[in-house]
Amino acid sequence: MYHVLKGLYLRFSPIHHRLSTVAGATPPLKSDIRRFSQPLSVSPPPLTMSTSPSTAASSSSNCAKTTTKDADALRRDRILSSKLYFDVPLYKAPIIYSTSYDIAFLGIEKLHPFDSSKWGRICQFLIANGVLDKTRIVEPLEATKDDLLVVHSEAYLRSLKSSLNVSMITEVPPVAVFPNCIVQKKVLYPFRKQVGGTILAAKLAKERGCAINVGGGFHHCCANRGGGFCAYADISLCIHYAFIRLNISRVMIIDLDAHQGNGHEKDFSDDRRVYILDMYNPYIYPLDYEARRYIDQRVEVPSGTTTEEYLVKLDEALQVAEHAFDPELVIYNAGTDILDGDPLGRLRISPDGVTTRDEKVFRFAHDKNIPLVMLTSGGYMKSSARVIADSIINLSTKSLISMGGTPRKN
Numbered sequence: 001m002y003h004v005l006k007g008l009y010l011r012f013s014p015i016h017h018r019l020s021t022v023a024g025a026t027p028p029l030k031s032d033i034r035r036f037s038q039p040l041s042v043s044p045p046p047l048t049m050s051t052s053p054s055t056a057a058s059s060s061s062n063c064a065k066t067t068t069k070d071a072d073a074l075r076r077d078r079i080l081s082s083k084l085y086f087d088v089p090l091y092k093a094p095i096i097y098s099t100s101y102d103i104a105f106l107g108i109e110k111l112h113p114f115d116s117s118k119w120g121r122i123c124q125f126l127i128a129n130g131v132l133d134k135t136r137i138v139e140p141l142e143a144t145k146d147d148l149l150v151v152h153s154e155a156y157l158r159s160l161k162s163s164l165n166v167s168m169i170t171e172v173p174p175v176a177v178f179p180n181c182i183v184q185k186k187v188l189y190p191f192r193k194q195v196g197g198t199i200l201a202a203k204l205a206k207e208r209g210c211a212i213n214v215g216g217g218f219h220h221c222c223a224n225r226g227g228g229f230c231a232y233a234d235i236s237l238c239i240h241y242a243f244i245r246l247n248i249s250r251v252m253i254i255d256l257d258a259h260q261g262n263g264h265e266k267d268f269s270d271d272r273r274v275y276i277l278d279m280y281n282p283y284i285y286p287l288d289y290e291a292r293r294y295i296d297q298r299v300e301v302p303s304g305t306t307t308e309e310y311l312v313k314l315d316e317a318l319q320v321a322e323h324a325f326d327p328e329l330v331i332y333n334a335g336t337d338i339l340d341g342d343p344l345g346r347l348r349i350s351p352d353g354v355t356t357r358d359e360k361v362f363r364f365a366h367d368k369n370i371p372l373v374m375l376t377s378g379g380y381m382k383s384s385a386r387v388i389a390d391s392i393i394n395l396s397t398k399s400l401i402s403m404g405g406t407p408r409k410n
């Protein structure tokens with residue numbers, strides 16, 4: 001399955017051009033613009049308006065509208081009363097991290113092909129290099145249940161009280177045998193801190209031009225389903241907070257993790273305020289063909305794609321994206337499982353290729369003065385932390401991120 005090679009391709013609809021909607025308004029349907037990834041012979045959708053609507057149908061429709069309105073108002077209230085957005089002093093760097101991110105769970109984390117202390121090691125490399133002062137790191141708050149309910153259903157959050165379910169989402173079978181209170185503390189709490197970091201990153205990016213959450217990027221989780229090590233939909237949450245708190249109405253997700261970002265794709269399937277550029281290996285997890293229909297710009301990079309091939313495709317994709325959509329915020333999901341040797345991503349990108357990739361995306365946003373949030377997402381090898389740190393150092397050297405504000409006054 002992983003070795004089936006097919007040509008790269010990129011599909012783009014010129015219809016999806018300079019979309020503009022009002023912040024906080026009911027999202028318009030995306031259905032008229034995402035169909036370019038389907039055959040042109042698809043039959044037109046049935047008419048939705050009847051010439052003689054029945055009273056029952058009308059009543060049902062009104063009821064649905066009221067329910068949607070109530071849900072929107074509740075979501076807005078939750079976002080406005082959240083504590084996740086807080087003022088970050090100017091001396092802090094736009095780097096968000098907490099030691100709570102790192103997962104250490106009685107040694108069983110070693111069973112997963114995931115360097116679960118990657119996030120802390122990235123910061124250690126940055127500090128050792130001298131590019132980041134420890135005191136300038138921004139510590140986020142944990143996303144509370146109310147924060148999570150902005151996107152997730154009560155039923156989904158309840159399902160995380162089952163250790164068996166969490167073990168399936170994290171793909172660490174032994175998690176199933178632990179009492180849920182331990183699973184919450186050792187696994188889900190670190191994730192909730194990372195979610196808080198992703199949400200805060202949008203506020204910081206708007207203030208500073210860009211911000212990096214040294215974690216997050218759980219792009220396989222949607223409102224009512226987790227998977228692929230992703231228990232919370234941090235990208236969807238971050239965007240909903242930005243809609244309400246930052247008065248932003250157009251967001252571009254640039255998802256360059258090796259895997260398809262089916263979580264945010266499902267969450268924004270019908271929302272024209274969100275443009276999704278996803279560059280992924282189509283022959284690996286999650287193989288979510290339904291979610292692929294919701295990607296605005298698909299760039300498929302099959303197993304074995306080399307650095308040179310990858311960067312050419314990225315250049316083309318960013319050129320297309322630039323003319324397709326005019327975002328007010330870019331969410332960059334910068335997974336490093338594209339690295340050569342990664343057993344899950346199956347691509348062949350060199351460490352320098354990752355640095356170049358990140359620089360291209362930062363320049364894309366920087367040149368147009370668009371705030372950018374970077375999330376580290378997947379990347380499953382011990383070498384990932386070093387590669388990410390080297391890339392951030394390069395961004396700092398090229399003045400694409402400023403690691404220090406005004407000097408701290410003691």
Ligand SMILES: [Zn+2]
Pocket residue numbers: 257258259335337378379
């Ligand atoms: Zn991935």
